Structures are given as C-alpha cells and as structure tokens.
Amino acid sequence: MNNVVEEYKFFKNINAVLDIARFPVNENATSTDPRLIINALEEFGNRYKAIFQKINPDLDIKEYFNIQIDYQSANGIKGREIEIHEFWGEGYDITNNTVNLFEYSKNCMSTSVDSGLAHALLDPPYCLKRPPSVPSKISIERKDPERKWMTDLVNRFNNEVLKIDVNSSLNHIIIEEWPTNWSNYFDAGNEWWGSFLWSVLDKKNKWVTVIGASTTD
Template identity: 25%
Template sequence: MNRIEKLPPAFERFDKMLGVLDFAVFENAGGTEEEVLSAVPQALRHFHRFDAGKLRSLGSRRITEKAFFGDWYDPDSGNLLRLGRYKTADGRQLTDPVLSSLDGVKIMSGGSSCPETGGQFAYAFSSPPYPLDARPGEVQAVFEEIRDFILPPHRASEILDWSDMRLPEVSDYFDDGAEWWGAFLFSVHIPSMRRLTIIAGSTTD
C-alpha cells in the first residue's frame, strides 16, 4: 500500500478555502483493518498521540453512501444543502436551501443544529465552525470533484464510519471536535481500484 502524494487540484482548493477535513489516499490497498489502522495517522494533520489498539477496540460500522453523505446532501441532485431556517437581507425566509443557490445572498439571521447521527460527510465538508472562504457555488464545485474522486461513479465502495464519542482516547487530534462541532473519521475503499481514502475532521471555534 502506497500513499498517493499528488491529489487532484480540488483538494488544494479545499485547503485554501479553509476546509477542516484531512485526507490521505492510498493505492494498492486491500482495505483490510490493518491497512486502515496504519493509514489513519497519516491523515491526521496534527497530533501527539495515536493508539491504533484503542481505535481497533472502538471499531467501525459499515455505512451506505447515502448515510456517509448525510442530511446536508441531496443524493438525487448531488447538491449540498444548508439545513436550517434563515432570513435574508431582502426579507425572504429560507428553509434547507441548496447551498449553491446562496451565491450573492446575504443571510441576516438563522442557523441549524449540529447533526448527531453518524456519517454526515457533507456537513463536515461544507459547514465548519468558521465559514469556508469561498462562494457557495465554488464550495459545491470543489465538493463534486472531491466526491467523484473518493467515490467514483458506478464503482462499488466499502465505507466504514469510525466516528465515536471516544475518539479522543485514540488521539488528541480529536479533542477539539469532541467539544461540540464533531469528530469525524471515515475509511473509503474502492475494491476495483484497490484505492483507500482516509477522511478525518476535528476542530472547534
């Protein structure tokens, strides 16, 4: 298993817009638990402690692509959503708008709660504690490129959700996210391509 160092430009664009998710992608991967456990620390941007044994004991659960993307994503259209109720500068009331429809729209008030169920990659991608430094339409475009890279269309996938309230016991990387925003950890394996992607996220305001 070898790490792919040069990823598509969308990953760098995501970093520049201050996205908080970390990615590590590997080729020639069988998707075994041992491979995942060795790959996870390579995805973590900053940490002093990592306990693979603890992560193994916490375990994971296999989820569908729909559960992986979560509530902030419309699987039929492929659009990111911004869940919640909002009032715009021109007096409109919006409920769960499509994110890209908010280009040029000034939100005056409103908000939504943090999701508490598993999955929720779309939320973690598009709604960090501090807003992404990009237009909503640009966020959607970058999301689509990254989505189609880690989950190529018409390819079978094996998605494991390792997210757990006890992830701070695995690594101090997850301490910040455990405060309120969330601590996220996924492994995505594409058997036909022998490609493994680790996705991690943890931050606070």
C-alpha cells in the same frame, strides 16, 4: 503510493478542515483493514508535527499539542459499513444533487445539520472562503448562490478526490464509518463541532481513502 491526495489541496486552500490519506489495497478486499485506519492517524500526526516544526523550529512539540494514539484501544476498532447517502448525510440530497446544510432568513443563517461529510466538508468552524458569486452579507438572497456553490464543491469532491460518480453503480465502493475514541486527534471536535472518521474502499482503483475531521473554534 504517495499518501497525499493532491486533488484535495484545492479544498484545503479554501479552509476545509478534513484530513485525508490514501493507501493501496488488494482488489479482492471486502473491507478496510483497521491497520490502515491507524496508519492514517499516524500520517495525520506526522503532517501536523512537520507543520509545527516548520513554523516553530525552536520549540519542542511535546510541550504543546501532539497527536497521540491509544494503540490498545485502536487495535480493537471495527468499521461500520454505510451507504453513500448516510456518508454524505442529510446536508446533501444525492437524488436532487442539492446541498441543504443551512436555514436562511432575512438577516441570519443557521446550521440545520451537524453530521455527515457534507457538514464536515462544507461547514468548518471558521467557514469556507466564498467566491465573489456568493454574497458576503447574510440574507435570504444568499441562499440560492451559496447552495449552488456548495453543490458544485460536493460534485468536485466526489469526482476529483474520491473519483466516484454517485449516480452510477457503486458496487466497487465500500464506505465505512469508524470509532473516534482512540486518539486525542478527536478531542477538539468532541467539544461541539464533531469528530468524524470514514474510509472509502475503491476496489476498481485498488485504494482506500481515509477521511478524518476534528476541530473546534
């Protein structure tokens, strides 16, 4: 299996900052093997290195930032199983299918949620590229079209990237949250924006999708 999730490229192209890798698993798996989580971080590091070398063929990446793993700490990591509501966080109301990430006023908007996948996907430090349907000027009039657009993005991510229907039975899905203290990959996010690492085990499709995010401005 190719570890790249092609359906995520759409989100990457509008400035989403998640890193995603997918690995095959046995249909009888009851949790994600920690070794696959480590493999995912190694994959993220290899991707970063490839991009760096493509842009800077004459530079040694070791003299700059290079994703490193503390394998002694990594070998002891354990996932914490969470429900789909906690996974998406308070920024996305699954029951009403509504994104509630921001508070809007006449001339400003502010982030009201700083955790969960809704925040990690929809609220990167430099913002997603908004479509023409969303007013560029920050105002109270921006609230409804922006929420609709972001809700559509969440639905697309669930349907196309994760291949799940949050309104149907998810008995075949096991979501786990993982520690973020065993690689310098997480250092940037620890400054203020946040560091995140989840796995979504899909026994029906026999794969696990690992989602990481850590960035700053």
